[in-house]
Amino acid sequence: MNKPDTRLPTKPMAKLVVEDLHLQYGDNRILQGVSMTLNPGEVVALLGASGSGKTTLLRSVAGLEQPSRGRIAIGEAVLYDQAAGVDMPVEQRNLGLVFQSYALWPHRSVFDNVAYGLRLRGIAVHEIAQRVDQALSNLGLGALAKRLPHQLSGGQQQRVAIARALVYNPPVVLMDEPLSNLDAKLREEARAWLRELIVRLGLSALVVTHDQTEAMAMSDQILLLNFGKIEQEGSPEDMYNRPQTQFTAEFMGSNNHLPGKVTQLIDGRALLEGEGWQLWGAARGALKVGDPATGIIRLERTRIAAEAGANRLATEVVTGMFLGDRKEQLFKLGALRLRCYGNLPSASSPSFIELPPDDLWIFAGNPA
C-alpha cells in the first residue's frame, strides 16, 4: 500500500506547470501541444466548447488520461514526463478533483465520503474526525455528516464533493464543470460562494467550464482552448476586452456580426463595407484592402442613437424583447440583423444604431 506524503505543507507554495502536452485516441488528436502554468493561490479556468480538450487536459493532470507527449509537474514533483518515462499513478499525485457528476460514493455517509482520503493516508482516527468536521463546517455541511448522498440536494452534494477534494490539503484542486449540475438559479449563487471559498482558503484551482461568464467570474487567468490548442490566455478583462482572434471575440461575449469587405486601411483603422453600409472599426490581425472581413461588436457596446452620424447605420426596427433588467431590440438593414440593449427613441421611423470604431473589431475572413 502506498501512502502519499502526509507532511505536505497546508499552504502549498508549488506551482503546476504543464509543458507541450499531447494526447490522442487513435487518429483523434485531443490535445495538440498545450502548455500552461498555475501559480500558487491562483485560479485558472480552462474554457472551451465541448470537444476542445479542456476536460481531457484536467484529467491528464489528475492522471486519469494517458498523454502521449509532454510534461506535467507540481513544484519539484514530476507527475508525468514522457521523455523521462515518468507517469505517476493517480493515487500518488495527491490532487483534489471535484467531478462534474460529483461521483459521491452512494454507499458511504457524507462523513465517510470525506474521511476516505484521510483514512487512506493513515491518519489517526481522532484527527480524521476533527479534520472532516472542520472541512464540513467550512462548507456549511456540519449537520449533514450522517446522511447518505442520495438524501442530499444537488447543491449539498456539490459541497460534499468539494469537501472531499479539499480535506487532505492537496496542492492543487481540480474542478470539472463544478456548477453545471446545478439549476440555473442556484448556479449564480454557487458561483459567488465558490469564488469566496477559493479566496478564503487560498486555494490553487484549475477549473474546467464551458461558460465564459463562469470562467470570468471565478478565475484569475483564463485559458481558452480550441480543438486541443490554446487559442488565447490572459486575465478575464484581457480576454473580454482585447481578444486577439475572432474565435476569442465570439466566445467571450454576446456579439453582433457584420460580414463585409475591407475597402480602406488607415492607422490601425479599417473601413468595412457591406451591402448598403460602411463602418470604421479597429483592425485586428493581418488585413488587406479588398479582403473579406467580419466586424464584431459586443451587444452592450452597440448604441441606439436618435439621429444620423459618424459610424451610425439607419435601420428598421424588427421587434423588441423584454428581458427584465433591460430591453433587447432587434433591427434590420438588408440581410443584416443587429441586436442591442436599450429603449427605442419615440416615433423615430428609421432607427439609428451607433457602432463606435474602437469597439467594432474587424477580423480577416468571413465566417461560413
Next chain:
Amino acid sequence: MTARSFSLPRTTVVVITALVILTPLSLIFWQSFLNAPFFNPAKHLSFDAYRFIFEDSDFWTAFLNSIVIAAGMVLIALPLGAALAFLLTRTDLPGQRLIEVLVLVPVFVSPMVLAFGYVVAMGPVGFYSLWAKDLLGEVPWNVYSLASIAVIAGLTHVPHVYLYSSAALKSLGSDVEEAARVVGANPLQVALNVSLPMTAPALFYAAVLVFFLGFELFGLPLVLGDPEGHLVLSTYLYKLTNKLGTPSYHLMAAVAVCIIAVTFPLVLLQRWLLKTAGKYVSVKGKATRQKLLPLGGWKWLALALVALWLSFTIVVPISGIALRAFVEQWGEGIKLAEVLTLENFRQVFDQSDQVRAIVNTFLIGTLGGALAVACYMAIGLAGHRQRGGVAKVLDYLVLLPRAVPGLLAGLAFLWIFLFVPGLKELRNTIFSVWLAYTVVWLAYGLRLISGALLQIGPELEESARTVGASSAQVLRQVTIPLIRFGLLASWLLVFMIFEREYSTGVYLLGQGTEVIGSMLVSLWSAGAIDQVAALSLINIALVAVGLGVALRFGVRLHE
C-alpha cells in the same frame, strides 16, 4: 373509445395466460392433498402424501443434499464469477472478446449433456481419467461424489454470476472509481472499497439466483449422483414412480409443493432485490472512457486461471462427448485408433423415435420458438405502458412458472393433457411439449420482450397518439416495428433455450412427443451410452448453430 376497443384482446391474453399458468399449478396443489391419483374414483382429501414423504428418510437426505449442493454452488460460483467480471470489465486481460463469448457456452449447453460429458471424460473409465491414470498410476478424482457434483455445478454456474456482476460493473459510473483513485486509493483498494460494495446488490441477487438454480438442479445430479445413490429433491421426485411401482402422483405432487415452497420465496426475493438494487445506487455518474487497469505480469496468471476454468467447464465435457460419439466402446486398455466408428450415428438414424426426436427438437426451437416469442410478445404488449390492475396481475402471474422446475411443469401438463377433454387428442403431438416449454420459459421470454420494449421511448408512442393514431394502430405501426430486432434476438435466444431444455419433456415423452432432451434422460436410464453420446453431440451442434447465428447478428446474449 379506442382504449376500450383494444381492451378485449388484452383481456383475452390475460385470461389465457392465467389459465395456462394457474391450471397446472392448482392441479399439482390439489393433487398433493389427495390420498391417491386424482383420476382414481376412491380418492379423498388427506395429508397422506405429506405424511409419507416426511416419514421417508430419503426425502430428508435429498432435501439436505439439495441445500448442500446449492450452497456449495454459491460458494464456488460467486467469487469466481465476480472475479471474472472484474477481469473482463476493468483490466487489460488479453483475449477479452473471445472469453466473453466462451463464458456463455455453459449457459446454453444442456446440463444433461454437460453431466454426461463429465461421465465419459472424467468418470472412473473416462478419457481423461484413464490418461491421468497412465500418468499418475491412479485416477485422482471421483466425479460421482456429492462434493464433485457441487463443484461441477458451481463451476458451470459461474457465467450466471459473471453476467449480473459484469452488468453491474458496466453500469457503475467510472467516476466513482476515479474519485477514489484521486483521493489516494490504489486499484485494489478501489475494487474492495468502492466497486465491490457498490455492486453488492447485484452480487447478492446473483447468489440468490444460483442458490435457486441449485435447488432446481436435475440433469447433473441425475447423471452424476446415480452411481453412488446421491439424491436431490428433483431426482427423488423422479425416482418416486419406481419406488412404489404404481403411479404415485399424490406423492410426487407433495414433493413438488415442497420444492415450490422453497423456490417461490426465492423468486420473490430475487424480484425484491432487483427492485431495491436500482434504488440503492441512486447517484449515477456519467460513463466516461475508462482507463483499463494494467495487470502487468499478472495478466498471464489471470489468463491461465480463466483458461483453466474454461477448459474444465467447456473443453473437458464437450471433448469427452465428441470422442465418445465416435468410438464403439471405451475402457481400460482400449486404443483410440482401433475403436473409431460412425456406427453410433447410424444407430441413431436407424431408430424412428430418435430421428423424430431430432426433427421435433429442431421444429420446437424454430417454429415453436417463433410461436412462443409471439405469445410472449402478446403478453408483453398486454402489460405495455399499463398501470394498475392488469399490469400488476400479469406481473405476479408470470413469476409463478419461474418457481416451478421444468420437471414438475412437465408432470402437471401431462395430467392436463391426459384428462382435459379437447386437449387429450393433442397428448401425442409435439404441441403438448411446446406448451409446457412455453410456460416454463415464460418469465425468461417476457424479460427479453420487455427489455426490447423498454428501448422505445414513450414519446415515440405518445407522438403517434397525438398525430391521431389509435392505441391499436400505435401498437401495429410504431411499437411492433420498433422492436423487430428485439423480437428476432428473442427468437434466437428462445431457440437455444428450447434446444437445451430436457427436464420439461421427461414426463411428456411418448410416441410423437420425443425431443432430444427427454430422449437423453430416457436413453441414459436405459444405459444406451452410444446413442446418448451421438444425440448429445447433435444437440450441441444445434445449439452451436443458434449461437453462431446470434453472434453473427450481434445479439446480446443476456439482458
